[in-house]
Amino acid sequence: MTSRVAEPVIHVEDLRKTYGQTHAVDGVSFDVRRGEVFGLLGPNGAGKTTTVEILEGLRTPDAGTVHVLGIDVARHADVLKERIGVSLQTAALYPKLTVVEVLDLFRSFYRRGRATADLVAMLDLEEKRNTRTKELSGGQRQRLAVALALVNDPEIVFLDEPTTGLDPAARRSLWDIVRSLQSEGKSILLTTHYMEEAEILCDRLAIMDHGRILEAGTVPELVDSRFRERSVRFERVAGLDDASLRKFPGVSQVKYENGEVVLFTRDVPATIGAVLAATERLGAEPQNLAVRRATLEDVFLDLTGRALRD
Amino acid sequence: MRALLLLTVANTRSFVRDRAALFWTLAFPLIFVVLFGSIFSGGQGKRDIGWADLDGSPTAAQLRDIFASAPNVALTQGSESDLQAKMRSGGLSAIVVVPKGYGNAVSAGRAGDAATLVVYTDPTQQAQTAGTVQLVQGVLAGVNQRISGQAPVVGFEARTIQTQNLSFISYLVPSILGMALMQLGVFSAIPLVADREKLILKRLNATPLRRWQLVGSNVLMRLMIAIAQTVIIIAVGARLYGVQLSGSVLLLGALVVLGAMSFIALGYVIASFAPTEDAANGMTSVVQFPLMFLSGTFFPIDSMPDFLKTVARALPLTYLSDGLRQVMVEGTPFAPLWVCFAVLAGFLVVCFGISARFFRWQ
Numbered sequence: 223m224t225s226r227v228a229e230p231v232i233h234v235e236d237l238r239k240t241y242g243q244t245h246a247v248d249g250v251s252f253d254v255r256r257g258e259v260f261g262l263l264g265p266n267g268a269g270k271t272t273t274v275e276i277l278e279g280l281r282t283p284d285a286g287t288v289h290v291l292g293i294d295v296a297r298h299a300d301v302l303k304e305r306i307g308v309s310l311q312t313a314a315l316y317p318k319l320t321v322v323e324v325l326d327l328f329r330s331f332y333r334r335g336r337a338t339a340d341l342v343a344m345l346d347l348e349e350k351r352n353t354r355t356k357e358l359s360g361g362q363r364q365r366l367a368v369a370l371a372l373v374n375d376p377e378i379v380f381l382d383e384p385t386t387g388l389d390p391a392a393r394r395s396l397w398d399i400v401r402s403l404q405s406e407g408k409s410i411l412l413t414t415h416y417m418e419e420a421e422i423l424c425d426r427l428a429i430m431d432h433g434r435i436l437e438a439g440t441v442p443e444l445v446d447s448r449f450r451e452r453s454v455r456f457e458r459v460a461g462l463d464d465a466s467l468r469k470f471p472g473v474s475q476v477k478y479e480n481g482e483v484v485l486f487t488r489d490v491p492a493t494i495g496a497v498l499a500a501t502e503r504l505g506a507e508p509q510n511l512a513v514r515r516a517t518l519e520d521v522f523l524d525l526t527g528r529a530l531r532d
Numbered sequence: 533m534r535a536l537l538l539l540t541v542a543n544t545r546s547f548v549r550d551r552a553a554l555f556w557t558l559a560f561p562l563i564f565v566v567l568f569g570s571i572f573s574g575g576q577g578k579r580d581i582g583w584a585d586l587d588g589s590p591t592a593a594q595l596r597d598i599f600a601s602a603p604n605v606a607l608t609q610g611s612e613s614d615l616q617a618k619m620r621s622g623g624l625s626a627i628v629v630v631p632k633g634y635g636n637a638v639s640a641g642r643a644g645d646a647a648t649l650v651v652y653t654d655p656t657q658q659a660q661t662a663g664t665v666q667l668v669q670g671v672l673a674g675v676n677q678r679i680s681g682q683a684p685v686v687g688f689e690a691r692t693i694q695t696q697n698l699s700f701i702s703y704l705v706p707s708i709l710g711m712a713l714m715q716l717g718v719f720s721a722i723p724l725v726a727d728r729e730k731l732i733l734k735r736l737n738a739t740p741l742r743r744w745q746l747v748g749s750n751v752l753m754r755l756m757i758a759i760a761q762t763v764i765i766i767a768v769g770a771r772l773y774g775v776q777l778s779g780s781v782l783l784l785g786a787l788v789v790l791g792a793m794s795f796i797a798l799g800y801v802i803a804s805f806a807p808t809e810d811a812a813n814g815m816t817s818v819v820q821f822p823l824m825f826l827s828g829t830f831f832p833i834d835s836m837p838d839f840l841k842t843v844a845r846a847l848p849l850t851y852l853s854d855g856l857r858q859v860m861v862e863g864t865p866f867a868p869l870w871v872c873f874a875v876l877a878g879f880l881v882v883c884f885g886i887s888a889r890f891f892r893w894q
Contacts, residue, residue: 308738314731318549330538331739
């Protein structure tokens with residue numbers, strides 16, 4: 223079992239794809255391990271979709287090697303397509319067919335697979351089973367697109383921007399689906415430009431921009447590699463002046479945000495000790511005392527010099 | 533196989549649920565048939581029958597009087613060749629020829645060539661023909677009884693003659709079928725481009741589905757509709773206007789399939805160059821209207837001015853419609869039937885080549 227976990231289901235090495243003058247994918251390498259949720263996080267146009275579509279066998283790379291489930295995608299895309307599930311960035315559905323009709327149709331393309339009734343139940347589409355796809359809501363369409371990615375009971379599921387344009391409730395229900403897929407032992411590669419989604423869903427992720435991977439790892443790894451410091455926060459206490467705060471052990475920086483004192487520190491226990499001692503001397507106690515590490519958002523901002531937006 | 537079957541079913545469902553597609557492929561040609569048919573077919577008035585008496589005996593004159601007294605019959609006397617010319621130009625619906633020696637044969641009570649009337653009818657005007665045959669049979673039954681009491685001595689032999697300009701409606705029915713098959717094929721571009729634009733083709737490409745299965749299911753679905761169109765148009769032509777199928781059903785089937793496939797291939801060519809569904813809509817119109825009006829759909833190519841004849845000669849629909857007229861109603865050939873088949877087959881190969889080279893799946 224341990225050896226299977228270690229074995230990567232996707233291995234990408236120095237992948238390149240150029241359109242005219244644009245280096246859409248510019249030397250990308252990464253591995254996805256069996257059973258994990260791996261995320262490609264980046265703004266629109268970062269090269270996430272091009273990368274994923276090369277892995278799915280939909281585009282041919284200019285250079286680099288891609289092995290998915292040990293299959294050389296450049297040579298045996300047909301073999302691979304039988305074993306992977308794909309949900310494109312925009313749900314591509316026959317508008318005049320019903321949910322069940324589309325599922326049955328796609329099921330017929332594969333040798334093995336999953337019963338339509340199971341998928342309808344799993345993706346909570348029972349009420350809409352006989353509804354034409356053009357009449358589905360955004361969330362339902364997206365769930366159907368994921369269902370279509372599961373008709374062949376694939377080992378790897380590719381989800382390209384699965385929650386873009388969905389309301390928060392629909393987004394959460396999709397996250398639940400991704401988690402249940404993972405608990406079934408499937409490996410999942412998803413792309414997203416939502417920080418929160420990457421943080422909540424992904425075991426590991428790669429931050430992409432301008433066709434390159436800037437940094438990859440688990441969320442704590444990414445944060446720790448950039449930001450060793452934590453912030454210690456509490457509501458301002460009268461009499462505690464800036465000069466003495468700066469002398470607290472471990473503190474490198476002091477900020478004030480929304481009526482809170484924010485101390486950046488490399489030594490959290492010592493800093494908190496000093497805060498408690500100082501407030502006690504003033505006959506007060508710190509309200510809403512909290513310790514925070516930097517967020518993925520801080521990492522992204524630091525890496526790309528810009529904030530991610532919807 | 534299951535994928536091909538289910539994809540064909542899916543395509544058919546999408547087609548049947550698309551009211552515009554249904555209208556253009558099934559209702560639109562029928563509207564043409566019914567509209568033009570009721571304008572040009574005329575009422576059921578008197579039956580004009582030519583009477584050529586090669587015998588000149590009193591017995592023959594007697595027979596003529598019996599025919600002349602039949603209800604709704606107008607007899608025109610003349611020589612056999614004059615009457616044939618008149619029938620070709622549409623002035624007569626049938627000709628009865630009394631052979632030389634008829635009088636003698638009847639008085640001798642002797643059956644045979646001399647006692648056999650020749651009756652010309654138009655095979656495409658089956659309703660009229662049937663009426664004429666019934667009339668002749670009725671008259672002759674009476675005559676036979678009078679002559680012998682029992683054994684039918686006088687019989688007749690039916691021959692057919694092709695009336696020129698058929699009647700307009702017999703010309704129109706096969707032409708409309710040709711037009712309908714052309715539209716069925718050309719319009720295949722629109723859902724194809726729509727599927728590409730909606731990324732359905734790309735999504736299919738992410739499955740193990742083969743491209744031949746995808747194209748095959750599209751062609752299969754269209755061929756089924758082509759057969760439905762053929763049956764409906766022929767049935768309506770026969771029921772409402774008595775235009776009967778006179779040729780080989782097998783040959784007709786082959787021509788319908790080949791014609792439909794050639795124009796489906798043309799649809800794929802359009803889809804190869806149309807970037808969006810709107811563009812495909814425009815391009816199909818640009819392609820289908822000249823085909824519709826310049827391929828002799830509504831009037832014979834021979835009646836066109838010379839430069840339009842040259843255009844017509846270059847259009848594939850000319851050969852499909854011409855072939856259909858030849859096979860269905862024995863229409864006067866514009867090109868020999870084998871040429872029609874050859875042109876359509878060549879056109880199919882060329883269109884297939886172009887779309888194989890330029891068609892984009894995403």
